[in-house]
Amino acid sequence: MLLKAQAVTKAFGPVKVLTDASLQINEGDSIGLIGINGAGKSTFLKILLGEIKPDTGELTRYTNNIGYLEQFPESSSEFTVHDVLGRPYGHIENIKKKMREIEEAMASGGNVDWNALAAEYSKLERDLKASDVQDESKLIKVLKKVGLSENIMGRTMDSLSGGERTKVMLSRILVQADDCDMLVMDEPTSHLDVETVEWLEDYLLKTHCSVLVISHDRYFLDKIATRMTEISNGKTREYKGNYTDFITKKMLDLDRMEKEYKKYVNNKRRQEEIAEQLHKDQWYLTTHKTRKKLIDKMDEKEKPEENKEITVRIQAAHKSGKNVITCKDLSVQLGGRTILENVELDIQKGDKIGIFGSNGEGKSTLIKALLEEIPSKGELWVAPGAKIGYYSQNHEGLNLMLTAEEQIMSVIGKERRGDARSILSRMLLMGDDVERPIKTLSGGQRARVALCMLLLQETNVLILDEPTNYLDIPARHAVEEALNEYDGTIITITHDRYFLDTVCTKVIEVKDKHITMFNGTYSAMRGRPNTKEVVMDADEYKVIAPFTNWVINKKYAKNDKVLITPAEIGGFQWALDQGKLKKTGGRQRKKVSAPEEPEKGPKMGT
Template identity: 30%
Template sequence: MSLITATNLSKSFGANDIFAGVTLSIPHQARIAIIGPNGIGKTTLLRILVKEEEPSTGEVSQARNLSVGHLPQEAGFDSPHSLWEECLIPFQSLREQETELEHLEVAMADARQVDQAIEKYGRLQAQFEQQGGYTYIHRIQQVLSGLGFTPDEYQAPLSRLSGGERTRALLARLLLSEPDLLILDEPTNHLDIGAVEWLEGYLSQWKGATLIVSHDRYFLDQVVDTIWEMTRSGFEVYRGNYSAYVTQRSERWERRREMFEAEKEKLEKDLDYIKKNISGQNVTQARGRLRRLTRHLQAIEQVGLEAALSRKWSELSTRVDTTTSMLSPEEAERRVAALREPSPKPPRLHLHLHADQRSGEIVLRTHDLQIGYPGKVLFYAGDIELRRLQCTALIGPNGAGKSTFLKTILERIPPLAGEVELGASLNIGYFAQAHEDLQPERTLMQEIDAVAPEMLVANIRDYLARFLFTGEDAFKPVAVLSGGERGRLALAKLALNGANLLLLDEPTNHLDIPSQEILQEVLDEFQGTILLVSHDRYLIDELATQIWEIDEEKGILHTFKGSYSQYHIEQEAARLAEKEASGSKTHLRKSTRRLQVSAEDRLKQRRVKEVEALIDKLEADLAILAHRLEDPPQDTTKIQKLGTEYVRVQKELENLMEEWGELHE
C-alpha cells in the first residue's frame, strides 16, 4: 500500500485556480522531487498532503499509523526549549528507559528487590541498547554539527534564533525523529554548501520515503530518483534525477512537437478532401469526415492533443462537450489553423546581458588584501587575479566574508590591509543578495526609470513583461514583492547596465528552476567577466572556470583552476589522502613507537590505551558477575553484594566508554 494517495486534487482561492487534476501516489522508500515555477502551488500541495490545508476538490488518504515529518520553508513554530532540548524530543522513550535503568540500579543494591531488579534490568538494558540508547547523544551532536550548529549554540533558546536557524533546528529534529515519510519544502534555503553536502549524504542513507520541493538542481541530482513536474493541469512524471529529467523533458517536448505537426498535416488533408467533395458526388463521405473532424477538434481543444490521440472516444466522451453542431468547412479550416503547438513550458523570462565595451585583459588584481571590518578580520586574500572572460566562483561558509569581499571591490567597504586594483575600461554590474539597491517605496516602473530615464512608459511596461511582470504589476511598490520577484527586478535592472564585469551575490536565490535555467544560459553566453558568489553548485559547475574558496578556519583564500566538479574531486582526494596518512601514522606508531608527536598527543594516546585496557577488564568482570547472578547464592547478603558490584562495574564501564568516544573525536 502507498504511504499517501491523492485523487483529483484541485485548489482555488476565490476565482483564482492554483492547480487542478492532481492525482498521485507516494510509495514506500520513494525519492521524489516536486518542481515547477513559483506560484504553481507546490507548497500548497504539500500542506494538503499533510492535512494542514483542505483541497477545493479531491481526496487525500494516508496509510494507517503513518508518521510524517514536514519541514515548511520557514519554521514558525514556537517552543520554550533550547536547541538541544528540542533535539531530545524524539528520544523521550529512550530517556524514560534511561531513568528506569538508573532506578533499577538503585533497587539492585536492595537485597529485598535484587532478584526482580536484575531480571528486569537485563531485559530493559538489551532493549535500550538495541534502540540506540548508548548512541543517541552522539547522533544529536552529529546532526547539529552537520547542519552548521556549533556546541556553543546547543543551549541557545529557540526563541532567540533567527528564522533560518529555527528552520534548521526543526530539520534537525525531523531527521532525528526518522518518520516514515519526510516532506521537505526548500530544505537547502538556509544551509551553506558544506551543510547541504552533509544533508545529501544523510538522505542517501535514509530508510524512509522522501518528498522534496527544491530549486537546488545539484541537490536534486544527489537525493531523488523521480521528478514530478507540476503544471496547472497536473503532473508530468520523469524517472531519474534532475539531470535525467532535463534530457527526458527535451525528448518529450520534441515528440509532442512532431506529433502535433503530423496531426495538423492529417487534419489539413481531411479539410482538402471535405472542401473538394462537400458539394460534389461524394458529399456523404465528405459530411461524414466533417462530422468526425468536428468531434476530433473539440476533443483536442478541450482535453489536449495527447489525450485526444491516446484515448478511445468512449473514454473521451465523458470529458468532451459535443453539443456543438457540425462545423462548416470554413469554420473547421479556421479552427485547424488556430491550433497551437502544445507545450508544458511555463512562461519564461527573457533576459539578455550585453557588455557595451571590452574591458582590459586584467580585470581585477589584489595585493596583500585583507578583508573584514575594524576589529574583525574575516580572511586574507593575498595576491589574486581575475582576467577578462573568466568566470570565478567565490565559495565558503555563511558569514565567511563573501559578500564583504564584493563590497570591498565596489569600494563600499574599505580593506583592512592591502589594495584592490581594478582594470581599464571597466563597467561593473552588481547583483546584491539582499537587493539593498532596490528602494522599497518605488514602483517597478520607477526602478526601471531610475536606470533608463530615456525609456517611454509603454516601453518600460513591455520590458518588465519580459521579466514576467505583466499588467498592473508595473505599478506595485517594491516593498510588496516576494523574494523571487525582487530577484527578477534586480536582473531587469542589471540587464540595462551594459556591464562588462558582473559581481553576482546569490543571483539564483528565490528563483524557480525555469528562471535559473534561463539565467544560466544567459551568463554562459555573456561576453564579459563574472565573479559569482553562490550556493548553487549546479550553476557554479556549469559556468565557473576557477574556484576561490574561503577557508574560514584558517582565515585565508584558496584558489583553484578548474570547474566545481574538478575542485570537489580534488577536495575529496585530499581528504582521503589525509585520512590514509593519518591511518598510516597510527599504524607506524603502534608498530615502531618512533613517530614524533606532540606531548599532548602522546599523553592522549597513552590514555586511550589505558582506557581500552580498563574496558577489556571491566567487560570481563561484568561477564563473570552476570554469570554468577544467573545462578545466585542462597545468602541474600551475598546476592546484594553481587548486585551492588554489578551496578558499580556497569556504571564505571559506561563512563569509560564515554571517555573513549571523546578521546577519538
Template identity: 35%
Template structure:
C-alpha cells in the same frame, strides 16, 4: 510496502485554480522531487497534504500507523526555549514511554510470575525500539552536528539564532524523529556546501519516503529517485533524478509536438477536402470525412511556460587585468575576515567564489565594490572596466517605488519602452504598478537582473543570483552568462549553476583564498584528493570497533571510537554506518528481551521465530562491523 496516496486533489483560491486532479503515490524508499515554476502551487500542495490548508476535492491517504514529518518555515518559538529543549520536545512520547518501561521493570521484579505484565512490557519495548528510543540521543546529536551546530549551541535560546540558523533548526526538528514520510519544502535554503553534502548523505540512507520541493538541481540529481512536475495545474511523474527527467521531458515534448504538427496538417488537408467537395459529386465522401474529423481525438499541446527572454549586450572590451587585490586585510572590529588576501581576475575569466557560511564571501564582494574599506592592502580596477553588481539583499531598491517607476526613473525611459523591457522579464499588465516592497523574493531578483542587463556592464559581480529563482529562470540566467562574453565573479551555493558557468573556483577559508582551475565538481574532486593525501601522509592510528560477546549477546556501540580525521567522503560513510550499527544493536537488544520473557520461552514456535530474527540481525550487525573496519582502515 507502505505508501501515501494522493488521489485527484484539487485546490482553488476563489476563481483561481491552483491545481486540479493531482494524483500520485509515494512509497517507502522513494525520494520524489516536486518541481515547477514559482507560483505553480508546490508549497500549497505540501500544505494541503499536512493539513495547513484545506483542499477542495480528492483524497490523501496514509497507510495505517505511519507518520509524516514536515519541514516548516518561519516557526515562532517560545521565548527562552533552547535548542536542546526544542529537540527534546520532539521526543516527548519516547521519553514518556522510557519512563513507563522503567516503572514496569520495577513492578516486574516484584511480580516475576505475572505473564500478562511481561507481555505488556514486551509490547512497550518493541514500540520503544520502533520509535527510535534506543538511539534518540545519538540521533539528535548527529543531526545537529551535521547541520553545523556545536555542543555549546544546544544550550542557546532558539530566538538568538540567525534566520539561516533557524531554518537549519527547523530541518533538524523535521529529521530527528525519522518519520515514515518526510515532506521537505526547500530544505537546502541557507545551507553551505558541507551541510548540503551532509544532508544528501543523510537522506540517501533514509529508509522512509521523501517528498521534496526544491529548485536545487544538483541536490535533486544526488537525492531524487523520481520527479513530480507540477505544470498547468496538473502533475506528471518521471523516473530518475533531475537530469534524467530533463531528458525524458524533452523527448516526450518533442514527440508530442511532432504528433501535434502531423495531426494539424491532417486536419487542414481534411478541412480543405470538405470545403472543396461538400456541394459537389463527392459530397458523400466529404460528409464521411467530416464525421471522421468530428470523432478525432485532438492532441492537446499546452504552450510551455513563459520564461525570461534576455541576453547581456556585447560587452565593451576592458583591459587584460580586470581586478587586482593586493595583500588585502579587512572585516569587522574585533573580527577580521581577510588577512593578506591577494588575487587577480583577468578579462574573460568566469570565476566562482565559494566557502562555508560566515567566511565572508558577501563581505569580500562589498569590499570590492567599495561599500566597505580594507584595513590595509589595495584593490585596483583595470582600465575600461564597467562593473555591474547584483546584491542578494537588493538594498538598492526603494520599497515604496513601483516597478514601472524604477525602470523609467533609473534609465530615463518612456512608459511604453519601460513596459516593453519589463514584459521580457515577465512583469506584465497591472504587475508593473506594484510597489517593489510588495514583490516576492523571486520577483525582486528578476527586477534586479533586468536593471543589471540594462546597465550594459563588462564585469559582473553576482552575490547569490539564483536565490528565489525557479529552475526555468536559473537556466535562462546560465545561458545568458555563457553568452555574455565579458568577465564575472559569482558567489553561489547552487552547485549545478556553478558547474555550468564557472571555469575557475576560488575557495574562501582561513581568511584567504585558494584557487582551483576548474568548476565546482573539479574543485570538490581535487579537495578530496588533497584530504586523502594528507590522511595517508599522517598515517593515523584508527580505532576499530570491538565485538564483545557474553552469553550470545552483543554490545559494541560503546567501543566505536571517533576515528582520526579522514577524507570527507569517508567521514560521511563512517557516520552513516555508525548510525546503522546503533540501530542494529538496538534491535538485537529488543530481541534479547523478548527471548528472555517466560511467555515466549513457553511457546516453542514463537521462540524459534524470534531466534531466527535475532540471528539474522546479529549477522547484519557483524557485516556492519566489517564494513566499518574496511572504511576506517
C-alpha cells in the same frame, strides 16, 4: 505504499491552482517535486500532509509517521530551539486541537463526563508545557551534525538567522527520523551553505525514510532524486530519474507531442476539406455527414504547453585591459578580528569566477573589500577601465516604496513608461505586478526587478552576490545563459553548485581566513562526478553549407539542424562568420559537458 493522491484539485476563489494532481509514494522512494514559482507545489504538499483539504480527488495516507521541513522555518518568539527540537511535526498542533475540542464540549453544556474531560485537559496542558522534550544529549548531537553549537539551545527562534533556523528545522527532522517512514521537505537547501547541503545529500542517500522534496537546487536534485514530478498548468507529470534525466525526457516528450499535435491538426483539416468537397460535389448524398462523424471520433491530441521564457541579455561595455583586479597579501579585519589574510588574486579579462564556502567564512567580506566598501591592508589594484556592476542578494539598490515600473523609470526617464514595461516583460513581469510597490512582490519577483536594473548598466565587470537566490529553475537557466554570453569579467558568490559548473571557469573556496583558487568547475574541484554534464538552453541553427567542426571532429551536411549553447558558441564561430550556419529561432535544452577554461585562437576548419 505510504501515500497516494489521485486527481486532486484545489482552487482559491476563481484561481485554479491544481486541476489534476496525482502522486504515489512508496517505500524507498526519493522524489523531487518541481515547477515554476506559483505552480502549486507547496499547496500540493500541504494537501498531502492533510493541512488543507482538496476540493475534489482522493487522498489516502498509510502512515502518520512523517517528518516535515517547512519552506519558511518557524520564527516564533514563543518557542526556543530546545522546544522546537523536542516536538515532532504536528505534535503541538494536535495537542491544541484536542484542547479546543474539549473546550467546545464543555461549552456545549451537554451530557458529558466533566471529571474525565477535566483530567484529560489537565494532562494535555502538561504535555503542551513539556513540549515532548527528548533526551538532551540526542538534541545536542543532532545540532552538532548540522554545524550548530549547543549554546543555541536556549535562544528563541525569532532571534536566529534564516540559515540557523533552517538548520534547527533540519535538526528536528533528525530527531524524528528514526521513527519516521517519510520525510517531506519544502526548499530544504534555501539559506544553507554548500557544506551543509552536501551533508544533507549524504544523509538522505543513507536514510531508510522515503523522501519527497520541493527544490530549485538542480545539483541537489541530480544527487538525491530517483523520480521527478513536475506540476505545470495545474497538472502533474512524472519522470523516472534525476533532474538531468527529467530535462532530457521532457524535451523528447514535448517534441513527440508537437509532432503528434501537428499530425492531428493537419489530418483533421484534410478530412474537413474532403467532407466539404463531398458536400459540394455530391450535395444530394449524405456521404459528407458520415465523413464528419468520423472526424468527430478522431482521437484529439493535446497541444504542447507554451511556456513564456525569460529573456536576459547583459551587454558588456568596452572591454577593460587584460588585468582587471590584482590583490597581493590582502587582509581584512573587522571589529578587531581577522576575517581574511594573505589573499592573492590575479583576475583577468574574461574570467568567470565563482566564490563558495560555509556561512561566516568571509565570502561577502572578500567582495566588499574588492569593491573598496570596507578597508583592507595589503595591495589592491582595480583597472581604471573597469566598469563594475554589482548585484546584491538583499537587493539594497531597490527602493521598496516604488513600483517596479517606477524603479526602472528612475534610471531611463519618467517619460519612457513603455520602455520600462518592455524591459520588465522580458523578465515576465507584467500587468498588475509592475504597478505594485516592490515591497509587496515575492522574493523571486524582486530578484527579477534587480536583474532588470543590472541590464541597464554599462559594465565590463559583474560582481554578483547569490544571483540565483529566490529564482525558479527556468529563471536560473535564463540568467546562466545570459552570463555565459557576457564577454566581460564575472565574480560571483553562490551556493548554487549547478551554477558554479554551468557558468564559472574558475572557483574560489573561502575557508579558515584564506582562499583557494581552482582552475575548473566546482565538481572537478570536489571530485564529485554527478554533474560532469549540465543542462543548458540551446539555440537551433540550420546548416547552409557543409562544414567540419574540428573541435569535436564532426561533419555537418546541408540542412542539418544543430543545437548550440552559449558555452559552445566559440567552437562554431568560424562557421557563423562564414555564413555556414543560420539561426532558426527555435530553442531547446540539451546536455553539455561542464565548461572548462576557454582556449584561445581559431577553433575550426573546412
